[in-house]
Amino acid sequence: MTLHSLSPDILGALEGAVGRDGLTADTAGMAKYLGDWAGDCRGSALAVLRPGSVADAQALMRLCSELGLGVIPQGGNTGLVSGAIDSKGAGLVVVSLERLNAIRRIDTENFTLQADAGCVLQTIKDATEAQDCLFPLALGAQGSCQIGGNAASNAGGVNVLRYGMARDLILGLEVVLADGELWEGLSGLRKNNSGYDLKQLFIGSEGTLGIITGVEVKLFPKPARVETAYLGLASFEAAIALFNQARQACSDLVSAFEIIGSECIELARLVYPAMTAPVSAPVQVLIELSSGPSIDLNGVLAGFLADAMEDGLVTDAVLATSVAQAKAFWAIREGLVEGQAKRGYHVRTDLSVRISDIPALIERARRFVANEHSGWISLAYGHAGDGNIHFNVLPPLDLGAGEARARGAEITAGLYDIAVNLGGSISAEHGIGRSRSREFWAGLSPTHRRIVTALKTALDPKGLMNPGCLLPSTETLP
Numbered sequence: 079m080t081l082h083s084l085s086p087d088i089l090g091a092l093e094g095a096v097g098r099d100g101l102t103a104d105t106a107g108m109a110k111y112l113g114d115w116a117g118d119c120r121g122s123a124l125a126v127l128r129p130g131s132v133a134d135a136q137a138l139m140r141l142c143s144e145l146g147l148g149v150i151p152q153g154g155n156t157g158l159v160s161g162a163i164d165s166k167g168a169g170l171v172v173v174s175l176e177r178l179n180a181i182r183r184i185d186t187e188n189f190t191l192q193a194d195a196g197c198v199l200q201t202i203k204d205a206t207e208a209q210d211c212l213f214p215l216a217l218g219a220q221g222s223c224q225i226g227g228n229a230a231s232n233a234g235g236v237n238v239l240r241y242g243m244a245r246d247l248i249l250g251l252e253v254v255l256a257d258g259e260l261w262e263g264l265s266g267l268r269k270n271n272s273g274y275d276l277k278q279l280f281i282g283s284e285g286t287l288g289i290i291t292g293v294e295v296k297l298f299p300k301p302a303r304v305e306t307a308y309l310g311l312a313s314f315e316a317a318i319a320l321f322n323q324a325r326q327a328c329s330d331l332v333s334a335f336e337i338i339g340s341e342c343i344e345l346a347r348l349v350y351p352a353m354t355a356p357v358s359a360p361v362q363v364l365i366e367l368s369s370g371p372s373i374d375l376n377g378v379l380a381g382f383l384a385d386a387m388e389d390g391l392v393t394d395a396v397l398a399t400s401v402a403q404a405k406a407f408w409a410i411r412e413g414l415v416e417g418q419a420k421r422g423y424h425v426r427t428d429l430s431v432r433i434s435d436i437p438a439l440i441e442r443a444r445r446f447v448a449n450e451h452s453g454w455i456s457l458a459y460g461h462a463g464d465g466n467i468h469f470n471v472l473p474p475l476d477l478g479a480g481e482a483r484a485r486g487a488e489i490t491a492g493l494y495d496i497a498v499n500l501g502g503s504i505s506a507e508h509g510i511g512r513s514r515s516r517e518f519w520a521g522l523s524p525t526h527r528r529i530v531t532a533l534k535t536a537l538d539p540k541g542l543m544n545p546g547c548l549l550p551s552t553e554t555l556p
């Protein structure tokens with residue numbers, strides 16, 4: 079049965095768990111927790127609860143378990159798949175981690191950091207930089223997303239190709255389980271080969287198995303040198319050939335390799351009208367190398383680019399000569415994402431395929447859109463070094479919102495088919511959330527479903543943790 083409101087008694091009990099500052103149940107106060115970053119989706123909640131300590135979070139979950147009240151854990155609410163928003167009106171409470179936001183410890187001797195789950199990613203990056211260390215998780219939403227949300231969504235971003243996803247960067251977690259019990263899995267150990275690695279179960283679980291309250295991550299030495307170049311190429315095939323050459327020539331010094339179809343540049347201009355692209359070419363690449371102080375990084379990049387131009391792979395290249403110029407290159411990459419949000423509703427994907435299949439993916443997707451959805455505009459860009467392409471599609475400006483969404487659903491399904499037929503995934507990094515739970519579930523083998531259901535049932539037998547997210551709602555489970 080779906081709850082539509084909470085009785086004064088229940089509200090009083092919830093306030094008892096999280097304190098007066100931790101409960102919001104009025105419409106105006108809850109509004110900012112109920113809309114997504116892109117403005118695509120609004121949800122509802124019976125109340126927003128903001129525990130101020132791990133003990134509060136435990137008390138809250140004990141109470142929700144007794145009451146049979148479903149919860150949605152929420153971090154910075156920058157997720158793009160409706161994981162932290164009850165878009166289906168299922169009668170849930172939002173549990174925001176924003177008050178649990180301290181850095182607990184930075185250990186420069188062992189290169190680790192421990193923080194509350196609600197600590198904003200940028201705060202962690204700034205604090206580690208001040209200690210001459212690097213926490214390499216880097217994404218456009220880093221000023222708002224939280225480390226707990228990054229763990230729960232197994233975030234990726236621009237430096238995955240060198241440092242891995244959140245999954246590779248996390249050493250330990252602390253998690254409040256559905257019944258309020260605390261699993262203390264915080265550990266600074268780099269190697270710990272004793273049985274099941276439970277933290278990995280919670281990483282990427284999108285709030286469906288417990289509330290992450292603490293995270294311990296790996297740090298790295300802060301690169302003393304960073305070199306950035308913006309390149310023009312004739313095709314996506316050339317971009318992938320260039321990536322392979324970059325890895326051979328520069329080895330693990332490559333820390334980012336972003337490809338951008340030239341059609342995306344207009345979107346960046348919606349955010350930065352005065353912006354001019356450093357090159358003019360159908361496919362553009364933003365490449366970054368980073369290293370310690372003793373490597374002639376500029377020489378490595380310049381030499382590699384000279385060879386690539388001689389081979390005809392790169393048609394134009396601008397090597398950043400200042401930090402400001404490198405930032406301007408990155409602003410193009412970040413601006414094109416914000417520009418899409420400004421443009422309004424659009425089809426948004428984060429497909430992944432084997433790196434060598436990227437040109438085929440883009441070619442098939444573009445052909446599909448041009449042939450079957452005339453007037454829609456295809457955009458292709460992404461963290462190509464990881465095989466991750468955001469193939470997004472903008473509706474014609476004069477199309478009504480309802481029709482655009484209906485057609486957008488058809489286009490999304492077509493794009494998923496293209497990726498799956500190439501042996502790829504419908505989600506490289508944004509996750510499943512509520513937006514893709516049906517497609518995710520439909521694509522699993524019976525064995526895979528059985529394992530997922532067994533894990534979910536073992537950890538959340540009452541189905542209270544983020545119902546409807548990742549797994550379709552219980553009525554549709556086998």
Ligand SMILES: Cc1cc2nc3c(=O)[nH]c(=O)nc-3n(C[C@H](O)[C@H](O)[C@H](O)COP(=O)(O)OP(=O)(O)OC[C@H]3O[C@@H](n4cnc5c(N)ncnc54)[C@H](O)[C@@H]3O)c2cc1C
Pocket residue numbers: 115150151152153154155156157158160161162175195196216217218219222223224225226227228229230231232233234235236284285286288289290291415416507508511544547
């Ligand atoms: C401009 C922009 C750029 C982005 N770029 C990237 C990118 O490059 N790579 C990438 O991977 N993602 C990207 N994202 C998506 C998003 O930022 C990430 O998924 C991010 O990790 C979400 O963190 P959050 O704190 O905002 O989580 P939320 O959006 O609040 O939640 C995401 C999911 O995690 C769960 N959750 C959140 N906190 C907790 C917790 N403490 N315990 C248990 N469950 C929890 C929620 O229930 C939800 O299912 C981008 C988003 C934007 C807006």
